[in-house]
Amino acid sequence: MLRLFVSLYLLLIISIGAINTLSEKLWQSLNNAPSSQLIAIEQVASSLALTLNSQNVRLLSKRLELAITPQDSNDVALLSWQEQALMQREAVITIDEHDEIYAYVQPESQLYLIGPFYQETQSNIVKPLIFLISYLCLAGIIALWVWPLWRDLKSLQRASDHFSQGGQALPIPVNKRSTIAPVLTTFNTMTAQISRHIDEQRQLTNAVSHEIRTPLSRLKFTFAMLDKEHVPQLPCMRQDVVELERLVDEMLNYGRLESQHDNLHIEDVNISELATHLIDKLTRHHQVNVTRNITENIICRCDGHLIERALQNYITNALRYAQSQVTVTITQTTNRVIFHVEDDGHGIKESQRDLVFQAFTRLDKSRNKDNGGFGLGLAIVKRITQWHKGECSVDSSALNGAKFSLIIPKHLL
Template sequence: MLRLLASLYFFVFFSIIAINQSSEYIWKNWGNQAPSELGYAKQVAVNLRDVLNTVGIDNYPEKNNLNIIHINDVAWFPEQRAALNNDDVVISFDSNDNYQFFMLLNDKSTIVKLGPFAPKPNSILTKYTFKLVSFSILALLLILWLRPLWRDLEQLKIVTEQLATGKLDIETKPSRFSAISTLTQHIQRLALQTASLMQNQKQLVNAVSHELRTPLARLKFALAMLAPKDPQQVQAMNQDVVEMELLIDEMLSYARLEFSEREMTRKEVNFSELVQAQIAKTNTSSNKQISHHLEPNVFVDGNDHYLARVIQNLLQNAEKYGEQQIMIELKKDNNDKIILIVSDDGPGIPEEKRDCVFSPFTRLDSSRSKETGGFGLGLAIVTKILGWHNGKCWITDSHIKGASFHVSLPISERLKLN
C-alpha cells in the first residue's frame, strides 16, 4: 500500500511540474500575444522618435498631441537613465498593466511620452482551451499510470469469480508495471493454493464415499452371518453400523454442497406449494399435531430442490425435538421478503446458544443429541443453502413454549415489479 501511494504521489507531482513548465513556455511563445504587441508598439515609437529628430519637434504637425517632459522631471532608475542615453525606448507599466513609452530626443533633455496604452485582451476561448488541453494531458497520463493497476484488479476479480463458482483451473496474467504487482502476485498465489485445497477436498470426498462404504458393507455382511450365534450383540453392532452409514451420508451431503452452487439452476418457485408438499410428506410419518397457515402463491427465485431441503430439515428438526405439536406459518412482509416460521413445543434453545446451532456438528445438550437422531449438520446445511439464495435464518422463542425458526428470502423479481 505504501508503494502504491508513493508511486501515485510522485507520478502526479512530476506530471504537474512537467505540464506547468510546458504550458508556461507554450503560452509565452504562442498563446500570449503581449510580447509581439509590445514589440510592434516599440517599433512605432522608435520611428516617431526618428521623425522628431529629423524635422525637429517644433516643426512636427501633431506637436500639440505629444506629451513632452524634461528628463529631470522624472525620477529614473539608473538602468532606465542609461537606456535613454543609449537611444533606447523605455517601457513602464502602471498598476492596471497599462504600458507607456519614454524616448529621449537628440538634445538629451527632451522626453516624449507615449501612452498609457491598455494591452490587447487575450481571448477567453483561447485561455480556457489551453487549460482544458493541459488538464486533458494530465488525465491521459493518469490513465496510462492506472492501466496496469486496472488490469491487475480485473485479474483479481476474475480469480475470485472463478473460485466462487468452483472453477479450479485458474489462469493469471499479472502486469509487471502495476504499483500493486507484488500484492497481486501474493493474492493470485493464495488463490491457486485455495483452488488446490478445494480440488483435494473434492478428491477426498469422492475417496471417502467409496473407501468407507466398502468395508461397512463387508461388516454388515459379516454381522448377518453372526446373527444366529449372539442376536443381541449383533443387533447392537448393526445399530452402530447404521449410525456410521448415516453419519457418512450426512458428511458427504454437506461436503458436496461446497461444489453444488455452480451447478445450481434457478427459476421462479412457488414457495407456498413447496412448503405444502413438505408438510404433507412429514404428516405421513409424524405422530405430532401439525398446523399451518400459508399465504398462497408466494414466489421466490431459486432452486426448488435445495429450497425443499431447507424446509425438510426445519420440519425434521421440529419433529425430533417437539413434544406434541408443530406450527408452520408463511407470509410476506413489507420489505419484499417472504417469512417462513417453523415452531415446536420442545425444550427450546437458550438465547446465548442460538448462533452455535448453525455450525456443523453442533449439539447443545442431552435433549438435542444423537439419541434423537441427527449429527448437527441439518441446520448448517440450511444456512449454506439460504446463503446461496440471499436469505437468512434465526431463532426466537416459540409461543408454544419451544423454539421458532424464522427463514427470510427475497420474493420473486417479477412480483417486485408488480
Template structure:
C-alpha cells in the same frame, strides 16, 4: 504499500518536473517568438520611422498628421517625443501604431490592425495540455496496477464458480507485483484444498462404503448366539452409514451450487405439500397460516430441502405443537417454523448452523441427525441470497425465520 506510495510519489514528481521544464522551453523558444500581424507591423513601423523622409506621397498606406491634431495624454506625448512607437485603439477596437518622424512634428499612423490574440488564452491552453500529458502518464503508470486488480477479481470469481485452473499473469512493471504473486500462491492453495475436498468425497464414497457393505454381510451371517452384541454392532454400522450419507450429501452441495438454476414456482403449494407430508407421520398439533399464491424465483428442489429440514427439526425438538407461517410483505417473503421445545439460547444460535454442531444434550444424535441439517439449510439459503435466523417462539421454544427477497 510503502513501495507503492514511493513509486507513485516518485513518478508524479518526475512527471511534473519534466512537464514544467518542457513547457517552459516551448514557451520561450516557440510561443514568444511566434510572429503575428500586429508584432510584424511594429517591426515595419520601426523601419519606417528610421528611413522615412518627406516623401509621404510615395507611401499610400501612410498619412502624415500634425502631432497637435490629436489630443494626447501627457505620457503618450512624452513617448512620441522620445521616438517611441505607441499603440492606440479606434472605436472598433482595432490597433493603430503611431510615431513621430525626425522633425518631431509630423505624425505617422500605421493601421488599423486586429489586435493580437490575448496571451492568457495560450497560457491556459498550455496548462490544459500539460495536465493532459500528466494524466496520460498516470494512466500508463496505473495500467499494470489496474490489470493486476482485475486479475484479482477474475481469480476470485473463478474460484467462486468452482474453476480450479488458476493462471498467473503478473506484470513486472506493477507496483504490487509482490502482492499479486502472494495472492496467486494463496489462490493455488485454495484451489488445491477444493480439489482435495472433491477427492475426499470420492474416496469416502468408494473406500468406506465397500468395507461397510462387507461388515453388514458378515453380521448377517453370524449365529444368533450373541444376539445383543450383534444388534449393537448393526446399530453402529447403520449410524456410520447414515453419517457417511449425510457427509456426502453436504459435500455434494458445493458442487451443486456451482450449477444452480433458478425458475419461478408457487411457494405456497410447496409449503403446503411439505406440511402435509410431515402431518402424515407426526403426532404434533399444527397451526398453519399461509398466504395464497406466493411465487418466488428460486430452485424448487433445494427450497423444498430447506422446508423439509426446518419442519423435521421442529418435529424432533418440539413437545406437542408446531406453528408454520408464510406471509408476503411489501419487500420480502417471510417463512417461519416455531415449536414448543426447550428453545435455543441467544449465544448458541449462530453455532447451530455450523456443521456437526449440537448445542445441548436435547439435540443429540439419539434424536436423529448429525448436526448437518441446519448447515445445509444455511448453505442453500446463501445460494438464494437469503438467511435463516433464530428467534424466541410464542409457543415457548425456538422460531426459525427465513426471509426471501421479493
C-alpha cells in the same frame, strides 16, 4: 513492492513536470496574445495621445469615464522602446501586478497615465481552466498506470469469491509483466493445492462410507441370527447399527451435494407453490400446528430442487424441536426472496448461533440421537445459500424459540 513504488514515483515526477511545463507555456501564450480588449484600449489611448492637452484633460476624462492623471516622467521607469513610442505619440500599454491595465501617453511634453481600464473577466476563467485541465491530465495518466493493476486485482477478487463459495479453483491468467504476478502465481498454487486436498478428502470420505456398509450389513445379518437366542443387549446393538447407517447415508448425501455446485439447474421457480406442497408433505403425520404466511406467486430464478432441500431442512428442524407451533413466512422484495421458519422450542443461545451451520455440530449433547440428527442439515442449508449468493442466519423467535432465516436474490446470475 519496490518495483511498484519506483514506477509510480517516476511516473508522477515525469507527468507533473511535463504538465507544469505545458500549462505554463499555454498560459504565457494566452497572456502574450493580443486580445480584442487590448487592441481597443490601445486604439483609444492612441487617439488620446493625438488629441489630449492640458485644456481638455478634465473634459475627456469625464466623457470617457477614465482617470487621466499627469505624471512626472522622472518618477516613471520606462524602457527605451517605450520612451521612443511615447515620443512618436504612440500609446504604451502596461499591466501591473494586480492585472489592471493602464496606458501611458505623451501628447506634448507632459506624460499622462490613463486608467485603470475595465478588465474583462474572461482572463479570470482561463487560469482555473488550465489548472482543471492539468489535474485531469494527471488523473488520466495515473488511471492508465493503475488500470492493469486494477484489472489483475479484479480477477483475483472474482477468483477468490468463486473459490470461497465452494466453486472449483479457476486458475488466473498471469502476465509476467504484471506488478502482482507473484501474488497471482501463489494464489493459483494455493487454490490448486486446497482443491486437491478437498477432492482427496471427499473421495476418502465416500470410500470409507461405502466400505462401512459391508460390515454393517454383516452385523445386521448376525443380529438376525442372534434374535432367537434372546440376547439382552441386542436392541441397543441394533439401535447403534441403525445410527451408523443413518450417519453413512447423511455423509454420502452431503458428499453428493458438494458435487452439484458446478451443475446448478437454474430456472424460474414458483417459490409459493413449492413451499406449499413441501409443507403439506412434511406436516402430513405431525401433530405440530404449522402457520403459513406465504406471499402468492413469488417467482425466483434459482435451482428449485436445492432451495426445496434447504427449506425442507429448516422445516424438519423446526418440527423436530417445536413444542406445538411452527410458523413459515415467505415474502419478497424487489430483488430478494426472504424465508423465515420459527418454532416455539427452547431456542438457541446467542453464543452458539455461529456454530449451528457448521457440519457435524450438535449443540445439545443431551438430545436423543433419534431426534437430534448428526448436524449436517443446517450445514447443507448454508452450502446451498452460498451457491445462490444469499445468506442464512438464526435469531430469537417471537414464539420464544428459534427463528431461522434464508435470503436469496430473485435473479441468480
